[in-house]
Amino acid sequence: MTAAMLAFTHAAMDAAQRIAEAASGNEWLVAADNDGSGNAWVMNEDMHLLETEEPTARHIARHDPAAVLRRIAADRRLLELHADDYGFCAVCARATEETNSLGHAFHDSLPYPCTTARLIAEGYGWTEEMP
Ligand SMILES: [Zn+2]
Structure with missing residues (x-):
């Protein structure tokens, strides 16, 4: 399941990245109509992209x-940090009830x-029911 979850997540990230890189412009702005219609324009640096309701x-x-x-x-960096280390997360740990001589908990x-x-993975559409 772990390999399938990671493959799904990386494929979803790759697809989202390709779509974002192919989209018109990089930063989009909103220009609201002042005609009382409640509509606004989504714009990039060069042109109007879409007219829709302001929200x-x-x-x-x-x-x-x-x-x-x-x-x-950021998600790619998080997945790199939270890597599989022989069946355990490379960074996540839980404190045990045992402590050392200074009173610090073991993990x-x-x-x-x-x-x-x-x-x-869930943020990219993964569910536990997926193979
Ligand atoms: Zn982790």
């Missing part, structure tokens, strides 16, 4: 190609995929 335009502009690429890059590594890796 929808603001949502689309917030998820412009630059924002999508930033999130994909056990958590099984892989950890919650972080699973949540990143």
